[in-house]
Amino acid sequence: MVNALVRGGLLQEALNIVQEMKSNGIPPNTVTYTAVIKGFSGNGNVKEAVQILNDMEGGETLPNLRTYNTVLRGCVQAGDYGEAQNIMNKLSQHNLQKDHSTVLSLLKLHVQQMQIKEAWSDFQELLNFPITIEPTIYTLLATGAALAKEEAITKEVLDKLSKRNDLTPLILREIQTIQSYKAKAVPNPQKTDRLYRWSEGHAVNWSLIPKGPVNMEICSGLGEWVINRCKKEQDKNWISLEQRYDRVLQTWSKMELQKITNLFVCCGEASAILKQDCFKNKLDAIFVNFPDPPHNEENNRLFNADFIKLVHQVLKAQGTIEVLTDDKHYYNIITREFTSSNLFSEHPTQNSNDPTYFDELEKSVGRTERFSTAFKKRN
Ligand SMILES: C[S@@+](CC[C@H](N)C(=O)[O-])C[C@H]1O[C@@H](n2cnc3c(N)ncnc32)[C@H](O)[C@@H]1O
Structure with a gap:
């Protein structure tokens, strides 16, 4: 039950059950606790995952190496080095030996x-x-x-x-x-004005973005697609937006490696970022390649009615959005949301065919079907 809730993205509901079990005198076992911790860790909420871990440590059910590795993976995704060090200290305190998952996270x-x-x-x-x-x-x-x-x-x-x-x-x-990289001064992701971390209170500094069109890729993953577009369309400014810090950092590294100067890399959840007033009417085009499909229709879906309104709000007049997915069901939902909003009209897709990591991964296992759709902002 708890596992199913976590898989469906209903983390708070899963946590409520764990707490209910505890207050009824039935302590959840390590597997159940670890499943909930995994949900929060994988969602970028390391603080909540650590809180549950602390709760476990203070109770009857002890965490095992799997539990600690789960939090450690969350630290990687969120770029939380301090919390990762705490976890490593706990491993030594409990005499737990690192396995390949621990070493990979380190x-x-x-x-x-x-x-x-x-x-x-x-x-x-x-x-x-x-x-x-x-x-x-x-x-x-x-x-x-x-x-x-x-x-x-x-x-x-x-x-x-x-x-x-x-x-x-x-x-x-x-x-x-x-x-072919020619080394220059060693760049520091902590001290750059091209990487914005929402969780650290960074905000996009629009005065640094030169005049000209501004395009954004949302759910940019490891950044191959946006880096390619930056190289092909140097007259445009690009912003990549991705919630996982580890992936954002890889995009930033690629940008440094290839000396790309027309890209700004944003780390944060798309709706939270686009809600900021500074994005209103700022973007010429938005691209979303392989957004994670929802586990069920209502939960954890980026493309819902509120998000469509946000997209409308951040696009300039006549601005466009193009979505590419391998999931027909999600494609249908996305098309339905845009059409029923009455805020957009249909628009031809560009189908740039620029590679993405996920696209190649899917193709390598024979999944080649793709669905793309594009819409233009109605004023
Ligand atoms: C299937 S991957 C595709 C990544 C990339 N576009 C590609 O094709 O390789 C989906 C990406 O979207 C990110 N993502 C999912 N929901 C998000 C959200 N609400 N805000 C920002 N990024 C999100 C995930 O972290 C993941 O990196």
């Missing part, structure tokens, strides 16, 4: 902090586990190492990666980009 956190030597040692530790390491982990580390001018590490990671025979065209292009 590697990602160290790259986020630009602690490349530590990340390199995590990587070597990871090689000792009987698992296949995703090519994206190699490129993540190699990118961080290249930006941090750790040339020997960059070369060694790329040499290892190039020997594999399971590389997608996107990864092969990434390898080339990293290899």
Whole structure:
């Protein structure tokens, strides 16, 4: 029951059941607790996940390595290094040995902090586990190492990666980009005016955005698509918007690596960001590639009636939005929401065919069906 609620995105309801069980003298087991923690962690709400963990530690059901790893993965997604350090201290206190999931999270956190030597040692530790390491982990580390001018590490990671025979065209292009990077001053994601973190109270500084069209990609993931568009359309300003900090940071790294100057990278939940007054009538075009489909019609759906109103609010007169998805059901919902809002008219799609990470992943397992739709703002 709790698992089903978490899978459906009904986290508060799942937590209520856990609390009800406790007050009825039936302590939830570790699996149930961990499922709820996973829901909050995966949703970017590490603080709530940690609160549940603390609650567990103070009660009868003890967390296990899986529980701690779940919070650690949440720390990676939210870029919460401080909380990750607390979790690592707890692992030592409870004499729990790291497994491959722990080490993988540490590697990602160290790259986020630009602690490349530590990340390199995590990587070597990871090689000792009987698992296949995703090519994206190699490129993540190699990118961080290249930006941090750790040339020997960059070369060694790329040499290892190039020997594999399971590389997608996107990864092969990434390898080339990293290899051709000419190091300059080491950039710092904490001290840049091109990366906005909503949770840290950052706001887009519009005075930094040059005159000209402003386009946005929402749900930008790892950023390949928007980086390509920035290169192709240099007369336009681009903003990428993504809720996961780890992915935002990868977009920022790609931007630095390729010396892109017409991109601003935003981290935060799309509705929360677009609600800000500073976005009103500011955008010429919005693109959304492969938004996460809802688990059911009503819950956790980005494209609902309120979001359509927000899109209308942030677009300039005649502004457009284009959505690409592989999910026919979601495509139908999105089309229905736009049409019934009466705020938009149908518009031809551009179908740029620029690659995205998710697109290539889906194609690699034979899922090739795509649905795209576009709308123009009615004034
Ligand atoms: C299926 S992935 C697609 C990513 C990318 N567009 C691609 O094609 O590779 C969906 C992305 O949307 C992000 N996302 C989902 N809901 C969001 C929201 N409400 N606000 C911002 N980002 C969101 C997720 O974190 C994830 O990175």
